[in-house]
Amino acid sequence: MLSLTRFHSHALPSHSHTYICVVSATTLQMFLKLDALPKANHPESVVGAFYTLPAQEPVGSHMSRLQFFGVFLYPKATSSDIVVAISAVSNSPVGSAPSKVCELRDPLLNSCLVEDFLQSATNDNDNGVPPLQFEQLPFKHPLFIMYSSGTTGPPKCIVHSAGGTLLKHLEEHSLQSNMTQDDIMFYYTTAGWMMWNWLVSTLALGSAIVLYDGSPLMPHPNVLWDLIDNIGITIFGTGAKWLSLIEEKGLKPAETHNLKALRMILSTGSPLKPQSYDYVYNHIKSNILLGSISGGTDIIACFMGQNWTIPVYRGEIQSFALGCAMESWDENGHHVLGQSGELVCTKPFPSMPIYFWNDPQNFKYKKAYFSKFAGVWVQGDFCKINPDTGGIVMLGRSDGTLNPNGVRFGSAEIYQVVETFVEIQDCLCVAQRKMDGSDERAVLFIKMANNQQFTEELKKDICSHIRTSLSSRHVPARVLPIKDIPYTINGKKVEIAISKIISGQNVSQRGTLSNPESLDLYSNIEVLQNY
Numbered sequence: 001m002l003s004l005t006r007f008h009s010h011a012l013p014s015h016s017h018t019y020i021c022v023v024s025a026t027t028l029q030m031f032l033k034l035d036a037l038p039k040a041n042h043p044e045s046v047v048g049a050f051y052t053l054p055a056q057e058p059v060g061s062h063m064s065r066l067q068f069f070g071v072f073l074y075p076k077a078t079s080s081d082i083v084v085a086i087s088a089v090s091n092s093p094v095g096s097a098p099s100k101v102c103e104l105r106d107p108l109l110n111s112c113l114v115e116d117f118l119q120s121a122t123n124d125n126d127n128g129v130p131p132l133q134f135e136q137l138p139f140k141h142p143l144f145i146m147y148s149s150g151t152t153g154p155p156k157c158i159v160h161s162a163g164g165t166l167l168k169h170l171e172e173h174s175l176q177s178n179m180t181q182d183d184i185m186f187y188y189t190t191a192g193w194m195m196w197n198w199l200v201s202t203l204a205l206g207s208a209i210v211l212y213d214g215s216p217l218m219p220h221p222n223v224l225w226d227l228i229d230n231i232g233i234t235i236f237g238t239g240a241k242w243l244s245l246i247e248e249k250g251l252k253p254a255e256t257h258n259l260k261a262l263r264m265i266l267s268t269g270s271p272l273k274p275q276s277y278d279y280v281y282n283h284i285k286s287n288i289l290l291g292s293i294s295g296g297t298d299i300i301a302c303f304m305g306q307n308w309t310i311p312v313y314r315g316e317i318q319s320f321a322l323g324c325a326m327e328s329w330d331e332n333g334h335h336v337l338g339q340s341g342e343l344v345c346t347k348p349f350p351s352m353p354i355y356f357w358n359d360p361q362n363f364k365y366k367k368a369y370f371s372k373f374a375g376v377w378v379q380g381d382f383c384k385i386n387p388d389t390g391g392i393v394m395l396g397r398s399d400g401t402l403n404p405n406g407v408r409f410g411s412a413e414i415y416q417v418v419e420t421f422v423e424i425q426d427c428l429c430v431a432q433r434k435m436d437g438s439d440e441r442a443v444l445f446i447k448m449a450n451n452q453q454f455t456e457e458l459k460k461d462i463c464s465h466i467r468t469s470l471s472s473r474h475v476p477a478r479v480l481p482i483k484d485i486p487y488t489i490n491g492k493k494v495e496i497a498i499s500k501i502i503s504g505q506n507v508s509q510r511g512t513l514s515n516p517e518s519l520d521l522y523s524n525i526e527v528l529q530n531y
Helices: 002-011 028-039 059-066 076-088 114-119 122-129 161-175 196-207 223-231 240-248 274-281 363-369 411-418 454-467 495-500 516-522
Strands: 016-023 050-056 071-074 112-113 142-147 157-161 184-187 207-210 237-240 264-268 289-292 294-296 301-305 324-331 341-343 378-384 392-399 424-433 438-450 478-481
Touching: 059 264, 142 196, 157 161, 161 196, 161 301, 184 196, 184 223, 196 207, 223 237, 237 240, 240 264, 240 274, 264 301, 274 289, 324 378, 363 378, 392 411, 411 424, 411 438, 411 454, 424 495, 438 454, 454 478, 495 516
Parallel strands: 016 050, 016 071, 050 142, 071 112, 184 207, 184 237, 237 264, 264 289, 438 478
Antiparallel strands: 142 157, 294 301, 324 341, 341 378, 378 392, 424 438
């Protein structure tokens, strides 16, 4: 490994304005490239940032993100598709892949296959690889390039610093998780999700990480629990959607596995359902910490999450992260408890982006986070803070907040009620806006469980439960059956795009969805016409 890392650090280009893009699965080779990049850059380099694309995504979906990249490294398995797709990128690549490093099998300028790149660093060539040197770079030197999902428009291109990212991650791993060199961490993630970057940072504490590429349910649904037992994983991270899925499948790892080493389960991607807390503690392991964590690509870290020093309360994220001055504000900028509000950070924090690409005056940056309250970071999430426990409940994206007749509430409030119906598999609550923008109404879509029927009686029960649990103002104007609910590849419900579709707008960005064909189900629904 040292030989490969040393090789990468000298083989990868390190001149001014170098950007590196890798299309790869979650593999050791992928990690080696990340490890080599900070060592490859010289202090005078303007940018030496690293961006990953999960091999599972359709290649065409990356094109809006690849327009600025100069160097492409890609796996042999998808090289033909990638060559065709990248040939459409308008900017010519900057820099060049050294001729001694790889053989250009495909006629794509300044690019090479990962296998050729790695083959040049075999033991036979060790004598030709210079010694590993660590360059001293500034704290704010660019390290990672992250993108927003881009489901409703061009994705934001976010550049994060090496020092800010590492400092924030170390706080979350060391202080929030009490992680040490004795821990073995596994997060089920693709290389394109920020949780992959977050996972890799645990190596700075001397802990070990587990890389896994493949389905979490194949060749059988217990494959990840087998992995946890076989390796002795102590901290396991996954998505809230996956925990719901294995609960639906009736898995009970507490009865089938030892899980002796496991001490913490982390969940993110979407709010963790209250019933998922019951499932984990009743059917996985009773004496662990279940931490629902929340942050985002924008900060490549968490604003809130696990806290090993305090209790876990059902349905709540335990606490805000250290070093983040988080509050929940109403529309007038007042901090509120026990009611829904806008999640804000009132002071600077280490992992703020250092800039956006193609935004020299920081206009897009300021508009994205500081346009609502002057000098205050607005994350774009709706939340509620429990005044008794200090716990946080996430209520959905604030840009997707429902506001029928001037009453604001988050979609997650509706989900918490609807998901108690055993005959319902999933749901989606979005706003349908009038064409002139004068008003909107809430529309609730219901996906039924297998062999269950959507009936008028069920619709009345749903509305009754929402009215009793929340208020009459929360009851959706329309409750409709639907065959599928759209999700991003990272397991998040797609609300804003559906809101646009049922409001008569076009949505063209589909590359980041795991089931893009589901969007068509929401077009031209007869009962939603002429609103």
